[in-house]
Amino acid sequence: MTNIRKTIPVLALMMLATPAAMAQGIMGGHVTGNIQIDGQISHADSLIGASDVPERLLTNSRADILYTNGNFSAGLRFETYLNPMLGFNARYQGMGVPNFFASYQNDLISVTAGNFYEQFGSGMILRAYEDRYLGLDNSLRGLNVALRPFPGVTIKALTGVQRIYWNYNTQGLVRGVDGEVNLNSIITPMAESKFRMTLGAGFVSKYEPDEFISSPEPGYKLNLPLNVGAGAVRMDMNYGNWSLQAEYAHKGQDPSVMNNYIYREGEALMLNAVYSMKGFSANLQAKRVDNMCFKSARNESGEMLYINYIPAITKQHTYAFLNMYPYATQTTGEMGLQGDVMYKIKKGTLLGGKYGTDIHINGAVITGLDTTTIGGAGTDGYTSSWFKTGDLYYTDLSIEVAKKLSSALKLTCTYGYQIFNPIVEGHHGDLHHNHVAVADLTWKINKKNVLRFEAEWMGSDSKYNPDVDDKRCGDWIMGLVEYNFSSAWFISLSDQYSYHDGNKANYYNVSLGYNHGATRLQLGYGKQREGLLCIGGVCRQVPASNGLTFSLTTSF
Amino acid sequence: MKRFFLSVICLTLGGIALAQNATLPQNITLKALDGSSVQTSAIQNDGKPIIVNFWATWCKPCNRELNTIKELYPEWQEETGVKIVAISIDDARSASRVKPHVDGNGWEYEVYIDQNQDFKRAMNVVNPPHTFVINGKGEIVWQHASYVEGDEEELIEVVRKVAAESEK
Amino acid sequence: MKKTIFTALVCALVFLTASCDKIEQDRYTVPAGATGQWFPSHENIPNIQRAMIEKYTGVRCVNCPDADEVIHASLNHYGDNLVAVAIHSGAFGRPLGSDPDLRTEGGTVWYETLVGTSTGLPAAMVNRGDLFNPLSGINDKVDQILAYQPPVSMLMSTASNNGLLMAEIHIGFLQTISQPLNLTLLLTEDNILTTQTHVGGDIHDYAQNHVLRTIYTDAWGFPIDVDKTEGSKYFINLPINLPEQCVAGNCHLVAFISDQESRKILNVVQCDLVP
Numbered sequence: 001m002t003n004i005r006k007t008i009p010v011l012a013l014m015m016l017a018t019p020a021a022m023a024q025g026i027m028g029g030h031v032t033g034n035i036q037i038d039g040q041i042s043h044a045d046s047l048i049g050a051s052d053v054p055e056r057l058l059t060n061s062r063a064d065i066l067y068t069n070g071n072f073s074a075g076l077r078f079e080t081y082l083n084p085m086l087g088f089n090a091r092y093q094g095m096g097v098p099n100f101f102a103s104y105q106n107d108l109i110s111v112t113a114g115n116f117y118e119q120f121g122s123g124m125i126l127r128a129y130e131d132r133y134l135g136l137d138n139s140l141r142g143l144n145v146a147l148r149p150f151p152g153v154t155i156k157a158l159t160g161v162q163r164i165y166w167n168y169n170t171q172g173l174v175r176g177v178d179g180e181v182n183l184n185s186i187i188t189p190m191a192e193s194k195f196r197m198t199l200g201a202g203f204v205s206k207y208e209p210d211e212f213i214s215s216p217e218p219g220y221k222l223n224l225p226l227n228v229g230a231g232a233v234r235m236d237m238n239y240g241n242w243s244l245q246a247e248y249a250h251k252g253q254d255p256s257v258m259n260n261y262i263y264r265e266g267e268a269l270m271l272n273a274v275y276s277m278k279g280f281s282a283n284l285q286a287k288r289v290d291n292m293c294f295k296s297a298r299n300e301s302g303e304m305l306y307i308n309y310i311p312a313i314t315k316q317h318t319y320a321f322l323n324m325y326p327y328a329t330q331t332t333g334e335m336g337l338q339g340d341v342m343y344k345i346k347k348g349t350l351l352g353g354k355y356g357t358d359i360h361i362n363g364a365v366i367t368g369l370d371t372t373t374i375g376g377a378g379t380d381g382y383t384s385s386w387f388k389t390g391d392l393y394y395t396d397l398s399i400e401v402a403k404k405l406s407s408a409l410k411l412t413c414t415y416g417y418q419i420f421n422p423i424v425e426g427h428h429g430d431l432h433h434n435h436v437a438v439a440d441l442t443w444k445i446n447k448k449n450v451l452r453f454e455a456e457w458m459g460s461d462s463k464y465n466p467d468v469d470d471k472r473c474g475d476w477i478m479g480l481v482e483y484n485f486s487s488a489w490f491i492s493l494s495d496q497y498s499y500h501d502g503n504k505a506n507y508y509n510v511s512l513g514y515n516h517g518a519t520r521l522q523l524g525y526g527k528q529r530e531g532l533l534c535i536g537g538v539c540r541q542v543p544a545s546n547g548l549t550f551s552l553t554t555s556f
Numbered sequence: 557m558k559r560f561f562l563s564v565i566c567l568t569l570g571g572i573a574l575a576q577n578a579t580l581p582q583n584i585t586l587k588a589l590d591g592s593s594v595q596t597s598a599i600q601n602d603g604k605p606i607i608v609n610f611w612a613t614w615c616k617p618c619n620r621e622l623n624t625i626k627e628l629y630p631e632w633q634e635e636t637g638v639k640i641v642a643i644s645i646d647d648a649r650s651a652s653r654v655k656p657h658v659d660g661n662g663w664e665y666e667v668y669i670d671q672n673q674d675f676k677r678a679m680n681v682v683n684p685p686h687t688f689v690i691n692g693k694g695e696i697v698w699q700h701a702s703y704v705e706g707d708e709e710e711l712i713e714v715v716r717k718v719a720a721e722s723e724k
Numbered sequence: 725m726k727k728t729i730f731t732a733l734v735c736a737l738v739f740l741t742a743s744c745d746k747i748e749q750d751r752y753t754v755p756a757g758a759t760g761q762w763f764p765s766h767e768n769i770p771n772i773q774r775a776m777i778e779k780y781t782g783v784r785c786v787n788c789p790d791a792d793e794v795i796h797a798s799l800n801h802y803g804d805n806l807v808a809v810a811i812h813s814g815a816f817g818r819p820l821g822s823d824p825d826l827r828t829e830g831g832t833v834w835y836e837t838l839v840g841t842s843t844g845l846p847a848a849m850v851n852r853g854d855l856f857n858p859l860s861g862i863n864d865k866v867d868q869i870l871a872y873q874p875p876v877s878m879l880m881s882t883a884s885n886n887g888l889l890m891a892e893i894h895i896g897f898l899q900t901i902s903q904p905l906n907l908t909l910l911l912t913e914d915n916i917l918t919t920q921t922h923v924g925g926d927i928h929d930y931a932q933n934h935v936l937r938t939i940y941t942d943a944w945g946f947p948i949d950v951d952k953t954e955g956s957k958y959f960i961n962l963p964i965n966l967p968e969q970c971v972a973g974n975c976h977l978v979a980f981i982s983d984q985e986s987r988k989i990l991n992v993v994q995c996d997l998v999p
Contacts, residue, residue: 030578030579032578032680033680034680034682036682064680066677066678066680068578068581068678071583073581073678105582105583105584107583107595107597117674118672119648119671119672122648122651122652122671123648124648127648129647129672129673146585152592152593154585154593171985180593182591196590196591196592197591198591205744209837210837210943210944211944212906212942212944212945212946212947212984214756214946214947215753215756219755219759220753220754220755220756221753221754221756221946223747223751225744225745225747227744227745228744236590236591237591243590243591243655245591252744252745252746253746253747263747263749263752272652274652274656276655276656276658276660277659279659279660279662280659280660281655281656281657281659281660283652283653285652309647309648311647311648311649311650312649313649316613316614316650317614318614318615318616340653340656342656342660344660358661378752379752380749442620442705444705447706447709450704450705450706484704484705484706487706487707487709490704515700515701515704517698517699517700517701518680518686518699518700518701519701520683520701520702553683553701555679555680555681555682555686555699555701
C-alpha cells in the first residue's frame, strides 16, 4: 500500500498537467498508453482438477501511461490484481504503481531514471524484462545510460535493484557495463564490404550483504562471495547469404538455493549459423549451459529476481498439442542442438502448383550434462565433461507443409514427434513419446467472411495414472472452428478430449472476440487444462479452470 | 483511492485527445538483420507513408498478415509509394531465427529486431500483430491490433488516403 | 569526446576488477561461531519488551563523550529495559598511543553494513531502526519501542559446567511468527580506561562503558530453526570464553533476536557474566 501513497503526488501532478496540456497545449507533448483488463470466473470441476474460487471473480489489470515531449519521455504503470488470476503468484494481490520512469534520449545519449528494461547481447548475463502473461517482471529500478559516441559504437552502463512482486529487492544491487562495436561503421575500408561484423562484451556484478547459511558440516557456515560477477563476449558475422552468431558467458562463484549452494563457476556457450536466400533458409543452433542461474537474491527459489536469461532453443509451437509438453530451460545445466529449414517450392512446378508450397522442418535435441559429483553445499559441487552428453531431456521434430489450394483455400498440415523427459519439470518418470498431427484449413469465403478449421491428434505412450495425476497423459483429439466476419468479429468453438488412456475429460471452449482499431475484446467460456504456460523457455504452472474468462486490451 | 482512479481516467481521456498527432519515437535502438544497431530515426520514406508492423516469428496471424501483404506489396508501392517496416519483437529465444524466417518467406520488407522491446513499449503495443500507419510528417495516423483475412483492405485504404493528403 | 570515452573505459576497467569476489577452495566454509541445539523450555519467561541501543563510537571521535552522556541518562531513566552496546569502529576507533584497540571483527561487519564508513560518528540505532546521527530524539524512539507488545520474550543466565562457562538463553513466542529469525550473543565490558579525544581537549583515563568485546555467534547470529507458533518456548546453551584483557566482573552478556532479512531486533536480554 505504501506504493500507492508514494505515487499519489506523482499522479496528482500529472492530473493537473494533463488538462493544462489539453486546453492550452503549453506542454506540447503527447500522452499515449495502453490498458489491459483480464478476468476470470471459475467453478470447481473435480474431473479436470479445477478448484472453487471463493471470491468468484478474479481480475488482473494494468494501464501503461506514457508522456513524450520531443526527446523527453516519462511513464508509469498502474497494476491491480484483485485477486490474482489462477496461476499468478498470490504475492501479487493488491494494487499500486510499481513501475515509473523518466527518460531523455538524443543521438549521443539515452538516460533513464526509474524502472527500465535492458538486455546485454542475448541476455545470458543480463536481461531485465517482463512477460505479463507469465506474471514476470524483472525490471530494474535505478539508472541506465547508453552512449553512442560514434556511429556503430554503443556503451551502456546501469545500476539498480530488481522488482519482486510489489517490492524491490533493495538488498541485491545489480551493476553492469556493456559495449558493442560494428566494425563496418568504424573501419572505413570495411564500410561497403559484404562482410559485416559486430563485436560486443559485457560485465554484470551483483552485490548482496553477507548472511548466515550453515554448512552441512556442523559448526561451519558458508563463506559467501558478496560480489558475484558475470561476463560475456559475443560476435555477429554476416557474409552474403551466410551469418554466424556466437556468444560465450562466464559467471563467478555464486552459491545459491538454485544450485544447492555450490561454488562451481558457471558458463554458457551459444552458437547459431544461418544460410538464407529468398525462398530458402537453414539454420543450426547449438548451446551448452552449465550452472548459469544468476539471481539477485541467493535464497529466492521462485520465478522472480533472475538477472540473466538463458533461452530455450526448441521451437515455440503455436498448435495446442505441440505445446502440450513444452520445454523449460534447465539453467543448472543442459546441452542442445537445433536445426531449422524453410523452403518454398516455386509456383508452377509439380509440387508447387499454382501458388507454391511452403515447407518448414524443425528438429531439436536437448540433453543434460555428463557430470561427476564432488559434494553438496560448500563444495565445488561437480565437474562436467565439455562434449559428453547426459540424460536425454527433450527431442522435438516437426514438419509443416503449407499450401494455398485456391485463391480462397489454404491448408497447413503439420506432423510432430516429441520425446519428453519429466525431469525437466522436476519429476522422475518414464520418457513420453508423442506423435502429433495437425490439419489447419482457412477458407476465405469473401473479403468479410473467413472460416478456419483445425483438427489435431496426439498419440502418446503415456497412460493416465491417478496417483501421479498428470492430466496430459494418453491420446488426444481436438477440433476447432473459427469464424471471422466483418473484419471485426470472431467466434470460435473447440474441444479437446483425451479419448484413450487419458482421464477422459472434455475441454471445450467457446470464445467471442471483437477488434476495432487498437482495441480488442474477448470473451470465453470453457475448461482450461492445468499445465505449464511457457514463453521463451520460461514457464509458469497454470491450474485447471472452468468458467468464464474475458480480456480487454486497448492502446491509445 | 477515488482520486487515483479519477487521475487514471483523466489521463486516459487526455491521451485520446492528444494522441492524434503523436509521432514516431526517434532515438530507440533496434537491430538490423546484419547485427548492427539502428536508431528509429532511420525509419524514413521521403515524405511518403510508412506502415510499421510489429510481428514475431511464433505469431501465426502475424505470419498470415505479412504473407498476404507480400503478394500485394509491389502494387501498393507503385500506387502509394508506401514502405513497410516490419519490427520483430522476437526475444533471445527466437531472434536468431528472424533472418532465416524473413528470407525463407521471401519478404521484401525493411526488417528490424526490437529484442529489448523498447520500441514496442514506446508504441504501446500489447500483442502482435499491431500495425501503424505513419504519414509523411512522421505522425502516427492510424493503428490496428490483430489480423484477420481481409484486414489488409482497410490498411491500404488508409494508406491511399494518407498518400493523397501528403501529395496535396 | 575522446576524453569521455577514455574515462568511461577506465571506469569500466576499475569496475571489472573490483566487482567479483573469488573465494579459495579451502575457505568455502568457515567456522560459524557459537550455535547449538534448541530444547523445549518450561521456564517462566517474563513478558517484557526491551530495547537495545547500538552506539557507534571511537576514541578519536570528539563528540562521542557527549553522546555517552545522553546514553548514560537514558540508561538511568529506563533501567534494565534498555541495553547499551558501544561499537568502536572505523577510523575514529583507531587506538591512541599504547591504548588497546577496542574495535572487533564483528563490530566492523555491523559498522560497515549498518552505518557505512562515510557516516560521521557518533551514530546510534535503537533495535536496528532508523540511524540517529547525531543522537537527538533517540529517547522518543526508545519510548516507542518499549510501548510494544513484545512478539518474543527472552531470559538469560550464566552457569559454570565442569569449569566451562555457559549462557542459557530461553525464548518464548508470544505470537506466531512466520519470517526467519536469528539469535545473536555478544559480550560487553564496562570501565575500560583509555584516552578519549573531546571537543574540550583530550580526556585521560576516560571510562569506556558497554564496549563490544566479542560476538560469540556469527555477526548476524544464527537461525532459530524451531516451530515459531504462539505459546512455544525453547532454550539453548552456548559456550562462553572470556577474551584476554577482559575483566570478568565488568562484563555483561547480551543476547538478541533479530529478523533474518531486515535485521531489526525483536527483543533483547542482558545479564552479568559473573552472577
